[in-house]
Amino acid sequence: MWQEPFQEAVMKRDISVMLDILHMQVTEHANTPKQSVKDKALKIIYQGLQQSETIYSVGLQFANSESPTGEELGAILLATNYDVNPSEVSSVLLRLADNTHWEVREWAASACAIVLTNHFQNFYPTLIQWTKNHSPNVRRAAVVAVKYAARKMDERYAELLIDLIEPLLCDEDEYVKKNLRAFAIGDGLLKYYPKQLMTRLNTWVKSENEHVRWNIIKIFSSREGIKYIEDSIHIVKILSNDQRKIVKSAFNRTMLSLKKRDPEIYHKYFGSI
Known part of the structure; x- marks a missing residue:
């Protein structure tokens, strides 16, 4: 030994x-x-x-x-x-x-x-x-x-932690993006601070930056993110209309993930898209 x-x-x-x-x-x-x-x-x-x-x-x-x-x-x-x-x-x-x-x-x-x-x-x-x-x-x-x-x-730190990663929503590096989207935000910040993160999503979705929007839609491909997709239909619908390649690809992949994990929600809200 x-x-x-x-x-x-x-x-x-x-x-x-x-x-x-x-x-x-x-x-x-x-x-x-x-x-x-x-x-x-x-x-x-x-x-x-x-x-x-x-x-x-x-x-x-x-x-x-x-x-x-x-x-x-x-x-x-x-x-x-x-x-x-x-x-x-x-x-x-x-x-x-x-x-x-x-x-x-x-x-x-x-x-x-x-x-x-x-x-x-x-x-x-x-x-x-x-x-x-x-x-x-x-x-x-x-x-x-x-x-x-x-x-x-605890929640006292929620806004500050969200503030810390917010500038990186625009980051174009794949290594950063891979760890931000569904990992740090979807299965991290959303899991522990859902109220604060959902409020912030309503601000982020107003951005026209394609990397910001890519990150947002990828959040809903996470295990935790799917739990909140029904409360975020207005956000997802906005992103569904973005025809830029990077956003459209992320949206399609997220929909495939949703269809697999929660077919009822998928068909209820997105089956006709």
């Missing part, structure tokens, strides 16, 4: 040995250990080191290790000890959010959600700046962070 030697390496703060042990647990799929292994490693580190400054130091070494596994763990360790050095954590997470390894980017986005949830006032302006970053990876990290943070934040 890897846990015992890993625990010994943790107590010695030997980063290289910790990484060597974890590297022996990698999977072919992601070239990093399974989620359960990394979660267990984090638990051993927290239990073994305890002190924030010590955990932070280890986290920083992991984040700078150029090992995807180390970078993933480092992102979480730094996020959970953000108070030790907020500016440095923000800088490291920015770098990891733009990592070439897809799974490191996932962990960085999750780490950003942790910071946003626990240090909203300080980190919110940082993510606002990320939405303007030249890298789509960084912009996408802000989107995913909002989705994950929404699960734990």
